[in-house]
Amino acid sequence: MSEDETVAFAVLRLLPQADVSPGRAERLRAACHRELRSAAGEPSTRTAHVWQRLVGPALIGAWGAAYLIETLRVAAAVYGF
Amino acid sequence: MRHCDEGELVAGLRAGDTAAFDAAYDAYRPRLFGFLLRLSRRRSVAEDLLDETWLRLVAHAASLRPDTRLGAWLFTVARNLYWSYRRASALEEDAAWMATSSQSQIPATTPSPFELAAGAELQARVERALGALSPQHREVLLLVVSEGLPPSEAATVCGISAEALRQRLSRARTALASELDLDRPARRYGT
Numbered sequence: 001m002s003e004d005e006t007v008a009f010a011v012l013r014l015l016p017q018a019d020v021s022p023g024r025a026e027r028l029r030a031a032c033h034r035e036l037r038s039a040a041g042e043p044s045t046r047t048a049h050v051w052q053r054l055v056g057p058a059l060i061g062a063w064g065a066a067y068l069i070e071t072l073r074v075a076a077a078v079y080g081f
Numbered sequence: 082m083r084h085c086d087e088g089e090l091v092a093g094l095r096a097g098d099t100a101a102f103d104a105a106y107d108a109y110r111p112r113l114f115g116f117l118l119r120l121s122r123r124r125s126v127a128e129d130l131l132d133e134t135w136l137r138l139v140a141h142a143a144s145l146r147p148d149t150r151l152g153a154w155l156f157t158v159a160r161n162l163y164w165s166y167r168r169a170s171a172l173e174e175d176a177a178w179m180a181t182s183s184q185s186q187i188p189a190t191t192p193s194p195f196e197l198a199a200g201a202e203l204q205a206r207v208e209r210a211l212g213a214l215s216p217q218h219r220e221v222l223l224l225v226v227s228e229g230l231p232p233s234e235a236a237t238v239c240g241i242s243a244e245a246l247r248q249r250l251s252r253a254r255t256a257l258a259s260e261l262d263l264d265r266p267a268r269r270y271g272t
Contacts, residue, residue, distance in 0.1 A: 037099070
């Protein structure tokens, strides 16, 4: 290997680092954070999800059922059943 | 990056830890971008492929094996994305290449104006010679010489055997030397 080639390979090792613009880098970082959080499921999000999908409908259903039963019971008492 | 550090990063990524992601992102983003930029020779392409590489990482973070070599994984994804892009778009290789000169880092010691000019000229010669190589030769030189990946890892990234990588690297070095000779005006004109 000639001296020039040796120098060339040394330069190849030391080629200046390139990078995307700071704005683009931060946008990509934020997008990746969002993806990571949604994949892992953050605790607050998970709690909200459980409330919306399970606890809320269950309470509303129980209250509705109790109201219906009480209405029927009162109606039955009025008509003497 | 040391192996144990990589192990911690992979564990963090598997758990969805954004701090672990940031550490990996800051360590590998410039290296991956430089690799993609010199491989594709187009800044816009390198930027898009870099985005896709990181989005692939976070999409697959939870399913990473604990012993994943993060650097090799990222370079493999970046390299495969480049070849997919190249196949899809029939990339023209002789596009204008003026990519990295404006992104140069400031050297630690301040060279004299003469050293600066000589260094910049040599760097430009190497960039031109690198750009004139085939993408296969360019990628092995970038991975092994520029990025310092061990040959076994570079072979994994390129999807070839260690022996095939050794041969390809040898041919790439010869091709680069040849391009540098062609680039030398004194030799070209026989003076």
